[in-house]
Amino acid sequence: MSPRGVATPDVRERLFAAAERVVDREGPGALTSRSVTTEAGCAKGLLHTHFAGFDPFVAELCLDRFARTAATARHLAGQAGHGTVTGNLDIVVRALFDSGGPALSGLAMARPAAALQVREALEGGAPGFTAIQEAVADYLEAERRLGRIPATVDPPTAALALIGTSHHLLMTTWPDSPDPRPAVRRLMTALIGKDD
Template identity: 70%
Template structure:
């Protein structure tokens, strides 16, 4: 535990990661300022030193994770022509739906003040699903020019379907529900590759 008066390095990320662990393990109802700081192994007042209360903390956590996913989407341009198109997209959209993602979204939705802060930040230009959609559109268009995406695919429509579905799954999933990543992987493959063999999530076991 960090003693009082001693700076904690990377305190925001330390607290964010601790909150994700609490929500994933114990559910959104278990998230309190004390639960976060105890999980992070730091002074109990540290969260309120850096954030204007728990609602502000939850909003900043969600905005940070949306921005991280948007950054991953923008990095897709560096993968143009490499690996598979569906695989490259999976690295972005499945990151949104990791174990803590749906729980954090549910947490934000249950806290009106957090939701309001997130909405205002998005309206002010904070990166989120719109940035993800735009980055996927540009990536699909680039791959289409290389002949790796069929001409029949409209990049903007496909990107909207991918980003919109990811948003829907985040808002309607909860801990213990079926893993939303499988549905997302199937949608990506269908939009990019067209109908074909069923898509199997990497964690799914093949029958003997």
């Protein structure tokens, strides 16, 4: 545990990673400011020193993970023509579902103040599902131009189906539920046809 008065490096990420481990191991009901700081091995007040409260912490955690996934999705553009289309898309799907994604999304929705903060940030332009969807559509368009997916595939519609389904599964999957990623992979295959 960090001694009192000693700076803790990368506090936000340390607390975010600790929260993900708690949720992954014990479910969203176990997530409290105390469980996060205990898991992070830091002073109990550290979370409240860096965040305006527990709801803002949960909201910022969700927004941070959305932004990371959006950044991963933006990197798809450079993958056009490389690897397999489903393999490239699977990177984004894994980013959505890894790190406690389903439970964290449910947690944010169960906390009205956190949900409001997330919604306001997304409405204000913070990257979220729309940014991820647009990046996936751009990637699919590039792959269609290269002939790696059928010309009949409509990239914006396929991206909406993929990200919309992932969003649905994020909101309805809990830690004890079956892994939703195989269903998303089947959807990808159905949307883009045979993969190179």
